[in-house]
Amino acid sequence: MHLNEEELEVLRIIENNSRIDMKDLAKMTDLSEADIEITLKKLEEMRVIVRYLTVINWAKVDEYHGVTAMIDVKVTPKRGVGFDEVAKRIYKFKEVQSVYLMSGAYDLSVIVEGRSMNDVAKFVSEKLSTLDSVISTTTHFIMKKYKHDGTIFDQTEEDKRIVVSP
């Protein structure tokens, strides 16, 4: 589907800050507040905007004990439905955060979150690798997140410019 420049601009802005004040969003674009509301609604209905999320650095929270693994999965595609059917079987598990079809050495990249390594290991051996179409899995645990969805976790922005310049 084609979007116009105003719609694209709204997306670019809220992609970085979905909590922005609607009044400010209107001021930043060439749209009125009412137009912004209509645009957002339309984009939501078209499922261009799918969901509004928050990037959280859980590593900073003592109470959090989760682990994340990226799993390379090789599968046999099925006649007629290709990879879609097996992808669907996989992404329906609530442990699965993301599923991507990949070019290269393996077929599906699956991101799984669990409470412990054991949890994830269990999921892989009992649920994932036992699926009919799955040929092999390689599990990589994430040890530290430096940057996630375009955001550097450890960054403190400091303005190094002089206060007044010509």
Add this chain to the structure above:
Amino acid sequence: MIKTSYVSRTVAELKPSGIRRFFDLAANLEGVISLGVGEPDFVTSWAVREAAINSLEEGFTSYTANAGLYELRAEISGYMEKQFHVSYRPEDQIIVTVGASQALDITLRTILDPGEEVIVVEPCFVAYAPLVTMAGGVPVTVQTSKADDFKLTPEQLEAAITPKTKAVLICSPNNPTGTQLGQEELVMLADIVKKHDLLVISDEIYAELAYDEHFTSFAAIDGMFERTIVINGFSKGFAMTGWRLGFVCAPKEISEAMLKLHQYAMMCAPTMAQHAALEALKHGMQDVEDMRRSYRRRRNYIVKSFNEIGLECHNPGGAFYAFPSIEKTGMTSMEFAEKLLTEELVAVVPGDVFGQSGEGHIRCSYASSMEQLQEALKRMERFMDNHSK
């Protein structure tokens, strides 16, 4: 005993920049939100910084050709052609300089004989008139007005021309007003320039930051290539102010003369900065585009907000400055800026430092984060409530 001064009379008589005084004032306060900064809030893109680091690791630490790395000049030539549809030969029409400032300096010193006049369009960058004076010329200022959105009119230009006029110095998009001259306006000015056989020094440092209509270079106007000197650089569009890298494009006769000055006074621009600029031109155009979009949003935001709180502001087509009128408060721009700084801790630059016609206005740079702008606007709204007549 007669006290002799060690400083030349010309320099002694130069007025110190009004911005300096304001800087000292602002620098001593805590918690200031500054809208007084005349440079991008972006740090130079990592790809460009990384290229400079690499050039150091590779040992590129010697002089380059006087006019700059040939490869860089070739890229600049391609860039000028692609972006602005003007073609300059890398061999003899482009010089890489230490910032656009040095480009301006050697331009003026190359074209001026003592006493010749340069028309300087105010409000403008604080260095123009002093640089003309230091080059032995005489700056003749023309005052643009709010009523014309601070655009130089053909009538104003013609009225300022005398038999001694050598050149017109124009900056579009403009610092401090943000005003951009459109193609038709350039054509009308060009007719007068041609009629009186003048040169145009076109400071196009903000060319990449044009938000509503595509930027037209003065050199691209019919019959103007031969009488235009284009000054540009990497500071604003590429967020590379501290690298001090600019360039000047001119017809061969002028650029060859300029190169003589450049080689005696500067040798060449810094080598690592040239390598960084090379990377910026080769792979950095998407970054420029992203930054332009980001400034445009903030421009829209600040201009609409100013108008809402009673700071009447024309819509600036480019650069990253809004130049609202403070007439409603009855204060001079210096009073306004000082009061705003001490009462609300927001730093703006009083418009009169950019020339007499800047009085009654303040320059507000919107090259700050949205959060900072929102906070600044909140403070300025309170200030306007307290001081509006």
